[in-house]
Amino acid sequence: MKKKAYPYKIFYIVFLLIILFLLPTFLKNPYFLDIAITVLLYAFLGNAWNIVGGYCGQASLGHAAYYGIGAYISTILFLKFGISPWIGMIVGAAFAGVLAIISGYPSLRMKGPYFVFFTIGFAETIRVLFLTWEWVEGSRGIIIPFENNPVNFIFFSKIPYYYIILIFLIIGMFITYSISKSKIGKYSVAIREDETMAKALGINTALYKSYAFAISASLMAIGGSFYAQYVLFIHPNNLMSLNNSVYFMLIAVAGGKGTLFGPLIGSATLMPLLEYFRSTLGGRFAGLGILFVGLIVMIIGTAAPEGIIGVLNKIRVRYSIGSKHNSIVREEK
Amino acid sequence: MKEILQAMVNGILLGGMYSLIAVGLSLIWGVMRVINWAHGAMVMFSMYITFFAWSMFKIDPLLALPLVAIIMFVIGYLLQITLIERTLDSPWISRLCATFGLMMVLESLALLLWSSNWRAISVPYGNWTFCIGGIYISFSRLVAFSLALLMALVLNFFLNHTEMGKAIKATAQDREAAALMGINVNFIYRITFGLGLALTGVAGASLMTFYFVFPKVGFPFALTAYIVCVLGGLGRLNGAVLGGLIIGIAQSVSAYLISPEYKMVVSFVIFLAVLYFKPEGLFGGVTE
Numbered sequence: 001m002k003k004k005a006y007p008y009k010i011f012y013i014v015f016l017l018i019i020l021f022l023l024p025t026f027l028k029n030p031y032f033l034d035i036a037i038t039v040l041l042y043a044f045l046g047n048a049w050n051i052v053g054g055y056c057g058q059a060s061l062g063h064a065a066y067y068g069i070g071a072y073i074s075t076i077l078f079l080k081f082g083i084s085p086w087i088g089m090i091v092g093a094a095f096a097g098v099l100a101i102i103s104g105y106p107s108l109r110m111k112g113p114y115f116v117f118f119t120i121g122f123a124e125t126i127r128v129l130f131l132t133w134e135w136v137e138g139s140r141g142i143i144i145p146f147e148n149n150p151v152n153f154i155f156f157s158k159i160p161y162y163y164i165i166l167i168f169l170i171i172g173m174f175i176t177y178s179i180s181k182s183k184i185g186k187y188s189v190a191i192r193e194d195e196t197m198a199k200a201l202g203i204n205t206a207l208y209k210s211y212a213f214a215i216s217a218s219l220m221a222i223g224g225s226f227y228a229q230y231v232l233f234i235h236p237n238n239l240m241s242l243n244n245s246v247y248f249m250l251i252a253v254a255g256g257k258g259t260l261f262g263p264l265i266g267s268a269t270l271m272p273l274l275e276y277f278r279s280t281l282g283g284r285f286a287g288l289g290i291l292f293v294g295l296i297v298m299i300i301g302t303a304a305p306e307g308i309i310g311v312l313n314k315i316r317v318r319y320s321i322g323s324k325h326n327s328i329v330r331e332e333k
Numbered sequence: 334m335k336e337i338l339q340a341m342v343n344g345i346l347l348g349g350m351y352s353l354i355a356v357g358l359s360l361i362w363g364v365m366r367v368i369n370w371a372h373g374a375m376v377m378f379s380m381y382i383t384f385f386a387w388s389m390f391k392i393d394p395l396l397a398l399p400l401v402a403i404i405m406f407v408i409g410y411l412l413q414i415t416l417i418e419r420t421l422d423s424p425w426i427s428r429l430c431a432t433f434g435l436m437m438v439l440e441s442l443a444l445l446l447w448s449s450n451w452r453a454i455s456v457p458y459g460n461w462t463f464c465i466g467g468i469y470i471s472f473s474r475l476v477a478f479s480l481a482l483l484m485a486l487v488l489n490f491f492l493n494h495t496e497m498g499k500a501i502k503a504t505a506q507d508r509e510a511a512a513l514m515g516i517n518v519n520f521i522y523r524i525t526f527g528l529g530l531a532l533t534g535v536a537g538a539s540l541m542t543f544y545f546v547f548p549k550v551g552f553p554f555a556l557t558a559y560i561v562c563v564l565g566g567l568g569r570l571n572g573a574v575l576g577g578l579i580i581g582i583a584q585s586v587s588a589y590l591i592s593p594e595y596k597m598v599v600s601f602v603i604f605l606a607v608l609y610f611k612p613e614g615l616f617g618g619v620t621e
Contacts, residue, residue: 053426057426059426059429106605106608106609110608110612112425113362113368113425113559113567114563114567114608114612116368116429117559117560117563117604118604118605118608120556120559121556121560121600121601121604121605122601124556124597124601125597125598125601128594128595128597128598129598131594132592132594132595242552246433246437253426253430257426287440287441287442287444287445287548288441288445289441290437290440290441290444291437291438291441291442291445293434293437294434294435294436294437294438294439294440294441295434295438296434297430297431297433297434297437298416298430298431298434298435298438299434300427300430300434301420301423301427301428301429301430301431301432301433301434302416302419302420302427302431303419305423305424305426305427305430
């Protein structure tokens, strides 16, 4: 069955890629291009969250910490030591990965709410530390001076940023895909479904959880470096606030957690909506965007735990489009 | 030395508020295995109710307190029917989404309706202080603290000595067995969620006598309350009371000794240490 379904999927993916690569030629307006970049960036971040939250079932609400650390490391290396952000980005990713393993160690024994508390507390602590740390400018934030030079990861036009984040996203999704097909991915799913059972079967749950955590945190840090170079201003409250962690989770969960395309779908639906609310109603009705997002989160929690992909699948099964393939899907459920 | 003692007294008084918020949280967790992420938003909401009772009808916060508690109870009862009940059997990430979304909705609703301005009530007894042996105690904080302890005692009595309380405890121990004994589990859940929110109503109304309100005021309180719950053992009400006092003292003393910004860091370090050495909490908790 799977082999038959395969060419369709390839066709969809190629179609999607062509659209994404040609998009900047249609979007001449920098404002729309900015929204497209935001969508791709958040899809990338949601994808990173998905590795831990979706596949491994460890709903972290502290990923903003790694996001911020990535941004700070590449920026500090660039401004204080003159190291190109391209290298700084990799250093940041490595550091975030190691930090995730260290910080993940005590959290590995925790389950459910304890784990969520831990991750929130961790991110808040890191945020407060950066806010009060004078060497990194504390609560003033860091402005990166504009020098149009590809070596500095700073471009005049938005188009290079678009292609960079698009390639990052493709690499990120490829990593997720290969993880999901590898031993780590299968073990992660086993841990998500029943941790005790996974342990009983001889899976070193702590080890595989830390793998997932480290990969996820490294990707987060890369996203953070990209954000720093794109916006050219970093501040602990912009990067490491709980709101950001919630968005990462939300994007993956809204699209469909534990699925490859969930974060992209979630980001492509939510981010333009949020931006629309912000730009049209931001002045008079501040907070309406968050209100709307909150409602979506509540609906997902109560009615559609599988997210948009889950809803689409249900519709497909109901109207049995490509009935043979989908009847298998229904049986699997 | 006197300053540290003063900081400790302030910590205990503030800790009472943490206890009160944490007891509600712990009660809801203990009975339903639901973490109410909107707990902080509920505190905020009850503070706004108290504020408007004062600004529109000139009702003193302490007089409005029972009213606020009742309103919050009704809100909790209705929320349980409309929202929480639907998620009880779903994976816990859905439960997280439901209450987290509720928190976002309430906070942005408050921002939308009442703007981000800080509002405070100036009550006639706002500036009253006692001086005992060189240590100053604010009257309104003392009232709030006593109310917190009183509520904890009342709740304890209610759970141990009334039929409804015993039914709640039975449901917390074993949902199926309780249902088989003829307890209406869903009704008990509604009452429990209402009670948890009524406690935030008490906390909000008494906080309003010496604190200010803005849409995001609740979250730091709730974050501290989660730490308190873990410290005391999730689901243990007496543990939550003691945990609140401990965290209150720790925050207040560290704010004096190190810097106020670090009080969240200190709470977090305590939280980590507890999770690491005694994950079931200081007094043993109810786990999933």
